[in-house]
Each structure stands twice: as C-alpha cells, then as structure tokens.
Amino acid sequence: MSQRLANKIALVTGIGGGIGRGCALMFARHGATIIGCDINPATAAQTVADAAAEGLTIDSMHPVDLTQPNDVKRWIERAAGKHGRIDVLLNAAAIPPHMARIEDIDYERQWTPTMVGEADVVVLACHYAWPWLKASGKASIINFASVNAFRASTHFGMGPHCAGKAAVLALTRQLAIEGAPAIRANTISPGMVVTPATQSAGASTDGEIRERILARVPMKRLGQPEDIAWAAVFLASDESGWVTGANLPVDGGVMAN
Ligand SMILES: NC(=O)c1ccc[n+]([C@@H]2O[C@H](COP(=O)([O-])OP(=O)(O)OC[C@H]3O[C@@H](n4cnc5c(N)ncnc54)[C@H](O)[C@@H]3O)[C@@H](O)[C@H]2O)c1
Numbered sequence: 123m124s125q126r127l128a129n130k131i132a133l134v135t136g137i138g139g140g141i142g143r144g145c146a147l148m149f150a151r152h153g154a155t156i157i158g159c160d161i162n163p164a165t166a167a168q169t170v171a172d173a174a175a176e177g178l179t180i181d182s183m184h185p186v187d188l189t190q191p192n193d194v195k196r197w198i199e200r201a202a203g204k205h206g207r208i209d210v211l212l213n214a215a216a217i218p219p220h221m222a223r224i225e226d227i228d229y230e231r232q233w234t235p236t237m238v239g240e241a242d243v244v245v246l247a248c249h250y251a252w253p254w255l256k257a258s259g260k261a262s263i264i265n266f267a268s269v270n271a272f273r274a275s276t277h278f279g280m281g282p283h284c285a286g287k288a289a290v291l292a293l294t295r296q297l298a299i300e301g302a303p304a305i306r307a308n309t310i311s312p313g314m315v316v317t318p319a320t321q322s323a324g325a326s327t328d329g330e331i332r333e334r335i336l337a338r339v340p341m342k343r344l345g346q347p348e349d350i351a352w353a354a355v356f357l358a359s360d361e362s363g364w365v366t367g368a369n370l371p372v373d374g375g376v377m378a379n
Contacts, residue, residue: 125153136215138165140317144347157201159186223279240286298367306366313373315345340375
C-alpha cells in the first residue's frame with residue numbers, strides 16, 4: 123500500500139471501537155506511527171493484535187478515560203514526549219448517546235453524560251494536544267460530527283445526540299480558525315456505519331430499523347469503518363493541505379437527499 127502518511131505521528135482515540143479501529147489500521151497501513159487509546163483495554167488490545175497480525179505496529183495506552191483531564195494529559199504527554207510532536211489527532215472515541223424526547227429527558231442521567239461523552243472527550247484531547255500539534259507546523263485534527271448534526275430524527279428522541287454532534291461540528295470550525303496555518307481541523311459526518319456502537323443499539327442489525335435507514339441511503343448499503351478510514355487518510359495527509367474548517371459527509375448520499 124502507498125505510504126500516504128509516512129512520517130506522520132498520529133494519535134487516534136477509541137481504537138477499540140469500529141471507526142477508531144478502522145482508522146488506526148488504515149493509518150498504519152499508510153505508514154503513520156500510531157499512538158492509540160481507549161477506555162476498554164480488551165478491545166484496544168485486540169486492535170493492537172490485529173495490526174501485529176498484518177505486520178503493523180500500533181502503540182496504545184489503555185485504559186484511558188477521555189472524560190478525565192488527567193488521563194488525557196498522561197496519554198498525550200507520553201506520546202508527545204516520545205515523538206516530540208503530533209501531526210494528526212483523530213478523535214473517534216465517544217460514549218453511546220442517550221435517546222430521550224425533550225419532555226422525558228433526565229438532565230443529569232441523559233443530557234449531561236451525552237454532552238460529556240460526545241463533546242468533552244473531543245475538547246479535552248484537542249486542548250492537551252494543541253501545543254504539540256502546533257509544534258508539527260502542518261497538523262491535522264479530524265473530529266466526528268454526524269448526519270445528525272444536520273438532520274433531526276422523526277422516530278427517536280435524538281436531542282442530546284444531535285446537540286452533541288453539532289457541538290463537535292461548531293467547535294471544529296473554531297479550531298480551524300484558531301489553528302491556521304499550523305493546524306487544520308475538519309469533521310467527517312458519517313451516516314450509519316456498522317460498528318460495535320450501532321450493533322449494540324440495534325441500529326445496524328435490527329431488521330426493521332435497518333430497512334428504514336437503508337431506504338434513505340442512495341448507495342443502498344450501510345457504511346463500513348473502512349469507508350470512513352479512506353476519507354480520514356485524505357484529511358490526515360498533506361493531500362488535503364488546503365482543506366480546513368470543512369465537513370465531509372461520508373454517508374452513502376444521505377445528506378444529498
Ligand atoms: N457508527 C456510526 O454509525 C456513526 C455515525 C455518525 C457518527 N459516528 C461517530 O463516529 C465516532 C466513532 O463511532 P463508532 O461507531 O466507531 O463508536 P464505537 O462505540 O464503536 O467506538 C467508540 C470507542 O470509544 C471508546 N470510548 C468510549 N468512551 C470512552 C472514554 N471515556 N475514554 C476513552 N475511550 C472511550 C469505546 O470503548 C469504543 O471503543 C463517534 O464519535 C460517533 O459518534 C458514528
């Protein structure tokens with residue numbers, strides 16, 4: 123495979139999950155040095171082992187709880203201390219969102235954990251990585267918004283999730299302005315991707331929900347982590363050197379509908 127990310131020091135959060143794992147493996151195949159993390163040691167270790175089985179190296183710290191500033195700091199300082207800079211920060215970790223309609227929402231148990239699990243985990247990693255990204259001089263932050271940052275749901279109470287993802291989208295635009303020209307910052311907005319998160323919620327496996335979602339996907343299939351990883355390779359590489367503050371939908375055409 124061509125070495126589109128040769129010499130890139132890349133931090134990837136959530137390497138034990140679907141999209142984080144897919145991006146970490148794809149980045150490693152393209153020559154990047156990967157330092158991953160996850161709160162789940164077993165799934166993170168599995169990704170490290172999967173990489174090794176392909177003859178690739180993924181360095182990982184696990185468990186790291188990205189809602190805890192000290193954990194985030196420890197992970198980033200270990201990586202940056204070893205390599206002297208960070209070229210890419212891809213924030214794939216997220217805590218599955220709570221679904222609740224506005225009249226039923228529990229502020230403490232549903233709203234706050236969803237905002238923390240979708241937005242705070244991104245803010246904290248960007249904050250602590252910032253000086254090391256600046257040290258790179260041509261760094262790239264890749265965050266994950268969602269189709270739901272743009273589209274409301276007619277079926278589910280998605281207020282907390284839509285707001286969490288819109289926060290990531292807006293934050294990333296601001297990071298692009300504050301970071302230029304040394305740091306670029308972009309979002310990918312996936313449609314429904316088959317990952318542990320969507321599988322355990324039944325969204326990508328339950329026949330009825332799956333068919334309902336597929337009916338709105340012009341490409342007539344759900345996404346795979348590799349679909350997202352190809353877009354992330356472009357945004358991480360110097361090929362996208364003039365792309366910042368952008369949002370890239372990778373959704374089988376949903377946003378065009
Ligand atoms: N899968 C989809 O259909 C889809 C669609 C739109 C957006 N997204 C976004 O893409 C990103 C990745 O989604 P995914 O489906 O791969 O999720 P996933 O649940 O499969 O993976 C997320 C990973 O983050 C880890 N994690 C959770 N909380 C953590 C914490 N506090 N500290 C460290 N690690 C933690 C989990 O252990 C897991 O390995 C998320 O931001 C998600 O919102 C996904």
